[in-house]
Amino acid sequence: MASQIVKRMPHAILLAGPVGMGKRAFASNLIQALSCEYPQKGGYGCGSCSGCRLQCAGSHPDNMTLSPKEGKQTISVNQIRQLQSHLALKARQSLFKTVAIFPAEEMTLNAANSLLKILEEPPSKTVLVLITSAFLQLPITIRSRCQQFFFAPLKSQEAQVWLQQRLSSSMDLDPMTLLMLSGGGPLRALEYAEQDFLSYRKDFLNNLFSLAQGELDLFEMVKNCLKNDLGEPLYWMSTLAGDMLRLRSGVSKRFLVNRDVADSLQLLVRRATFEMLFTLQKKATCNREMWKGQININSQLLLEGILIQWLMCFSESHHEHT
Template identity: 65%
Template sequence: MSELYPWHQLHWNSLMASRVAKRMPHALLLAGPEGVGKRDFAANLVQTLSCEHPQEGGQGCGFCAGCRLQRAGSHPDNMILLPKEGKQTISVDQIRQVQTHLALKARQSGAKTVTILPAEEMTLSAANSLLKVLEEPPGETVLILITAMLSRLPITIRSRCQRLWFSPPHLEEAQLWLQQRLPPSTKMNSTALLTLTGGAPLRALEYIQQDFLSLREHFIKNLFFLAQGKADPLEITQNYLKNDLGEPLYWMSTLVGDMVRLKGGVSEQFLINRDIADSLQLLAERTDVKMLFRFLEKVDRDLWLWKGQISVNPQLLLEGLLIQWSWYFSEVNYECI
């Protein structure tokens, strides 16, 4: 079973109370940043809705036929909708399959569920088609939409779902959870990791498990080599095209953002990249704040385009940013990290 994180408990208790009162919403919208566990929350909810003997706190028992089928990923009444392999969007044909799924009689005793993620990747016609389901949900049905980009979902969809907002937990709670899971060899402490990942505990853990810290260190070194005129932006771009550009773009945004903060006199302890504060301070002292703001706007716009999977050429996008970085910082004389 998926872990029910301590910072989900309030949402969980509220939904379980609705279930006991037989007022379970037909449509839920789980919204919030990446890395706070929305998908695991949905998996727990689907499990308990399929369970014949839920536990006292509402979670599935893990042993009944419904729980076993759900755990094996073969429960006939539960459907997960993702973009098809090689596609970026969820199509209207996939929503038609949802309609067919919901029209059939339940094979087991629990509610029928459909989990859609990332919900913002539905095409406009898919969203319009889903709207009809949301307006007249058949029988005992729970639709669970998951999104990290709420503003990209049509307002008509948003208004027909009960919204649960998943914020990053309080720092102390996140630290406690993360410290229990970090291997002893971790180079960065939990506070710095959480700062780097926007306070999202699962994302912080992923940084260690996927070794994003080494990738980040490598990327930042390349940026500093560029500024020293010791590297070629076109060559560096080639090294990153095989992977998702989301993290490198995010790192660049936080670096420029930190330089803006330093120019504004913000203390190092409030930086996102506080582990390289000295190097950033040198860069910030020798650059113009207006230029930094312009560049930050450009990086954030490109990051938004990339995350929104709006048709962009990754090579042109990264080359453009690295060339601009070279222009802005090439005259700076500082020591590499």
């Protein structure tokens, strides 16, 4: 039985799909099952043997989890070197050595190259699980050496029902809006609700609109924003720019991501050219990638740059050309 599992398990598995689809939960269930002394039907761990208990506690000697270190945005080549030494030793307790890497797309180029060497000659009885929400950002050489599993977004009806059951009634939030704003993954949408991202977003958007009306100082806004994580605001900026391009092309308000502020966007769109909106969208997306990918990025400059671009969209100077 055990030898059959060893033969059947792929060396590397890639779990891909939008954030919030349960990829990490799937990976930890799989890793637990591989360490379990009494695997259950359906491929689950028993939950009570010492292998299961150590995995649940995150302290199983045969498992290694690689993520960006605290305060860092990327998985470094040093971490992959540590992985190499980890894999050089035989499994101490379970049949398999297991590795989880997420977000796999955050490996530096050097890290990805080192991992590739491991994937090219995988040690026996080892299962690497790579998790990514940005499949195409992973080098094709890595992707092609993994068995790939895609977590497709749920049909929105199913996702709405799932989310509705988990939202406490006191939150008074519309599941559809949450799903739209968080990019479609139900777990991510739930996180949005629980971490109060929506009121952060509301403040941020209000500030953006005040900025466009000349009622708020740009540097005041930057100062306030820097107290929080920048990933979400940069994402919101790119969805706003996308929505304004839709409005500029005559798309109905009900197809917008930010439907709740459709009227404010409609007013602003009249003051912006296609060209300016395209530039804004490109810059927001690009800044978000930069912010995600770099260790020593200057958040203040990044934010100032995008807000200046936002202001330029609505400034008077290009009116005569529209």
